[in-house]
Amino acid sequence: MSDARTIRIVIVDDHHMFRTGVRSELTTIATKAPFRLEIVGEAGAVESATEVIAREKPDVVLLDVHLPGGDGHGGADVIRACATVQAAPDVPVRFLALSVSDAAEDVIAVIRAGARGYVTKTISAEELLTAIGRVAEGDAVFSPRLAGFVLDAFGAAAGEVAEIDEELDRLSAREREVMRLIARGYQYKEVAKELFISVKTVETHVSSVLRKLQLSSRHELTAWAMGRRLL
Numbered sequence: 456m457s458d459a460r461t462i463r464i465v466i467v468d469d470h471h472m473f474r475t476g477v478r479s480e481l482t483t484i485a486t487k488a489p490f491r492l493e494i495v496g497e498a499g500a501v502e503s504a505t506e507v508i509a510r511e512k513p514d515v516v517l518l519d520v521h522l523p524g525g526d527g528h529g530g531a532d533v534i535r536a537c538a539t540v541q542a543a544p545d546v547p548v549r550f551l552a553l554s555v556s557d558a559a560e561d562v563i564a565v566i567r568a569g570a571r572g573y574v575t576k577t578i579s580a581e582e583l584l585t586a587i588g589r590v591a592e593g594d595a596v597f598s599p600r601l602a603g604f605v606l607d608a609f610g611a612a613a614g615e616v617a618e619i620d621e622e623l624d625r626l627s628a629r630e631r632e633v634m635r636l637i638a639r640g641y642q643y644k645e646v647a648k649e650l651f652i653s654v655k656t657v658e659t660h661v662s663s664v665l666r667k668l669q670l671s672s673r674h675e676l677t678a679w680a681m682g683r684r685l686l
Contacts, residue, residue: 461491468519480580521628531568570594633660638680
């Protein structure tokens with residue numbers, strides 16, 4: 456291990472507890488990797504993320520796609536803001552999206568912005584460690600379920616993607632997360648646990664989603680989401 460490469464990473468997620476958990480898990484299993492892992496910073500919003508990335512110039516950034524700040528596009532805003540930051544001469548900082556979302560518009564947005572991969576938060580610590588190593592080497596990495604989807608999505612007509620984005624413009628990033636989980640059949644308590652928010656906040660978001668989309672029930676919401684291939 457003495458000659459192993461060191462991969463420096465920054466963790467970006469708006470949930471402090473999640474960042475702490477990822478740091479702990481990766482630190483615990485880092486000795487199993489064929490490289491050294493050094494966590495050099497973390498951030499919870501677009502502005503603070505761009506600052507720490509510009510300062511630390513990590514090899515890989517673990518990036519949530521929904522973050523407060525920026526122009527409303529979260530992770531994609533961070534990637535675009537850091538487009539000129541180099542981890543080393545002629546080597547750009549590489550971004551690996553790590554998100555609870557597996558929705559079309561989220562994957563498309565960060566990959567188009569320049570992310571090298573996209574994995575969901577159901578990934579194991581060992582799989583995440585492997586993904587970090589591959590992205591650091593320049594490979595593209597996706598969760599198994601998303602690999603085929605990404606190929607299909609980028610082969611879709613530009614008009615189709617624009618239509619999906621236009622339909623969702625009424626909803627905030629958090630409302631989109633809540634909408635997708637509710638449409639998949641999650642109960643309010645399950646959504647609250649998944650997104651680290653209160654049940655009352657979930658209820659507020661659901662009411663807002665139904666009002667903005669002019670829907671009257673969870674059944675209609677599910678049909679709306681299925682019609683746009685968001686589930």
